[in-house]
Amino acid sequence: MFSTWKSWTVQSLAVPWKPNSHASQQSTSTQNNLQESLTPEELSAVEIFKQARLSVVHIIALESARDLLKKEWEGIFGLPGEEQNPRGAGTGFVWDNQHVVTNHHVMAGSKEAKVRFFDSTEELEAKLVGTDPDHDIALLRLVQLPKNDLVPLTRGISEHLLVGQRVYAIGNPFGLEYTLTTGVISGLGREIASRVGRPMFNIIQTDAAINPGNSGGPLLDSRGKLIGVNCAIASPSGAFAGIGFAIPVDTVKKVVEQIMQFGRAIRPSLGIFFAPEQLGRRLGLEKGLLILYLRPNGPAEKAGLLATKREKGSGRLILGDIVTSIDKRPVNRAVDIYRVLETLNVGDEVVLEVIRDGQRIDKKLTLEEMVEDNNKQNSSDWFRRRQLTCRL
Known part of the structure; x- marks a missing residue:
């Protein structure tokens, strides 16, 4: 959508992981001679690289591959039953005296990695602290530290x-x-x-x-x-x-x-499942987003907003509230609400303007943390809602 x-x-x-070796470095004397002929802009680029390379790392994401034979013997002899195999590779950089930052998609599916610093063949163990898939950020903690001090x-x-x-x-x-x-x-x-x-x-x-x-x-x-x-x-x-x-x-x-x-990213939530934009237009909505479901005891339900439902007996569809603005900013697409929530935090208050039975009303609600529903009851209905709606 x-x-x-x-x-x-x-x-x-x-990229898929593959072994690599560092290219041989020029001697110090040769570098000094070359630098004399460089422009100020070139010298600046050289200096930036020389300093930053100490903070940049090569990340090899690992995935577990359980060896069935080892699994059989593990309980008897205490042998490890997991092997870590390279899954993919990317780049990262030092954040502080123990942590490295990279992309979520580099570590997706992996909880451990090998980290290699510039001009070193030593692969240091690192463990995943947490990721934020929505912003494509992952944070690793170095279990092993290099001999030299980390340079954030x-x-x-x-x-x-x-x-x-x-x-x-x-x-x-x-x-x-x-x-x-x-x-x-x-x-x-x-x-x-x-x-x-x-x-x-x-x-x-x-x-x-x-x-x-x-x-x-x-x-x-x-x-x-x-x-x-x-x-x-x-x-x-x-x-x-x-x-x-x-x-x-x-x-x-x-x-x-x-x-x-x-240990995770905290995202503010309205507790609302909106109908896809194309469904709203088919129902005749010229603007705004239709509320299909409300998270039980979530911010929107506490504020008294109404979801779409079917009338008992007749089965007639009764449309819920239509959100037309958030904090006076027009809402016509899901991205309009995403853009506002991106600037807010859990605990902040927002005002939703909604249309209910042809009347415009304002509803104030307090943002809460986005949570996952771990209740396995009616799980098929839950996944259907996730696929058909925009969750905010």
């Missing part, structure tokens, strides 16, 4: 970015470790769909070359500060076509802080 956000294919950037990237502020700024991307495209590409910010405030179909807002667009394997790598400004996390490309072929996307660092900060505190 969100296909209107884009007219291109948005390609995630994780200095964080910038993505709110102050301007189109035309010089940017630098570091990653492992196609397994070619620690590749630097340069470009500019081509656009700001883009909207793309996450892996789970939820819109991601305020995305940075860049023409710095980004390819599969760059997933989770940093996008840096001309001072070497982190301004985004590379996550996807727009491409008709699956290869780089001049349009790359990065999650803004302001969003990353918020998500990482939540994962550190709660």
